[in-house]
Amino acid sequence: MRVTVRLFARLRDIAGASELARDLAPGATIGTVWRELAGEYPGLAQYERSISSAVNADYARMDHVLRDGDEVAFLPPVSGG
Amino acid sequence: MTTPLLAIGPESLELERLAAALDASAGSNAGADGAVVTFLGLVRNHNVGRRVRYLEYEAYEPLALKSFERIGVEIQERWPDVRLALHHRIGRLEIGDASIAIAARSPHRANAYAACRYAIERVKQIAPIWKREFFDGGDMWIEGATADPDDQRARAEAERIACA
Numbered sequence: 001m002r003v004t005v006r007l008f009a010r011l012r013d014i015a016g017a018s019e020l021a022r023d024l025a026p027g028a029t030i031g032t033v034w035r036e037l038a039g040e041y042p043g044l045a046q047y048e049r050s051i052s053s054a055v056n057a058d059y060a061r062m063d064h065v066l067r068d069g070d071e072v073a074f075l076p077p078v079s080g081g
Numbered sequence: 082m083t084t085p086l087l088a089i090g091p092e093s094l095e096l097e098r099l100a101a102a103l104d105a106s107a108g109s110n111a112g113a114d115g116a117v118v119t120f121l122g123l124v125r126n127h128n129v130g131r132r133v134r135y136l137e138y139e140a141y142e143p144l145a146l147k148s149f150e151r152i153g154v155e156i157q158e159r160w161p162d163v164r165l166a167l168h169h170r171i172g173r174l175e176i177g178d179a180s181i182a183i184a185a186r187s188p189h190r191a192n193a194y195a196a197c198r199y200a201i202e203r204v205k206q207i208a209p210i211w212k213r214e215f216f217d218g219g220d221m222w223i224e225g226a227t228a229d230p231d232d233q234r235a236r237a238e239a240e241r242i243a244c245a
Binding site for chain 2: 006008009010013050051052054057058059073075076077078079080081
């Protein structure tokens with residue numbers, strides 16, 4: 001299955017892309033995608049404990065199981081207002 | 082065109098538009114309200130000793146809008162007689178520009194004041210919005226709170242500040 005990954009703010013700068021496509025095995029979770037990305041872009045690892053994640057524009061936990069076509073987003077600590 | 086109660090986008094912000102949107106949404110109950118409290122957040126020219134030149138805001142827009150809706154629901158639960166309007170701006174903002182506008186309307190001022198303060202505290206906690214600061218000598222992403230809408234301690238802290 002294939003998912004789209006969205007990266008924001010400094011995560012996007014580190015990866016050098018705001019959107020990535022990833023092919024995953026069935027049963028993969030948000031955490032699976034995160035670990036894969038952190039392996040690919042070591043600069044992301046420092047965010048391990050401070051990121052939030054979302055699936056299809058709703059907040060979701062790292063153990064959330066993904067489905068084909070999902071949009072996964074990784075969000076560094078926020079600073080709106 | 083009617084102004085939505087909740088919005089995020091590159092357009093400049095005007096409190097009058099939020100007040101008008103609340104007025105329009107009040108319907109036949111409009112006469113029962115006795116207070117509108119508004120908040121306008123501005124881009125300032127200094128931050129922790131740095132001379133700020135301008136800011137760039139970015140957002141995960143669909144989730145940001147849902148976060149505003151969630152804040153509205155939380156306010157309904159805590160202050161049932163308050164109605165909320167909240168607009169956030171994104172893109173490049175110059176010193177003095179408004180980045181966020183909030184209006185809370187209620188029969189009585191106490192709840193309107195509290196809900197308005199609560200809304201800005203919750204935006205800073207859970208809305209997926211980021212500011213990049215461009216200052217004399219460089220630029221950096223500002224990173225505040227880890228967004229977790231289910232964190233009840235954060236919610237309680239926002240409520241404590243709102244009611245202080």
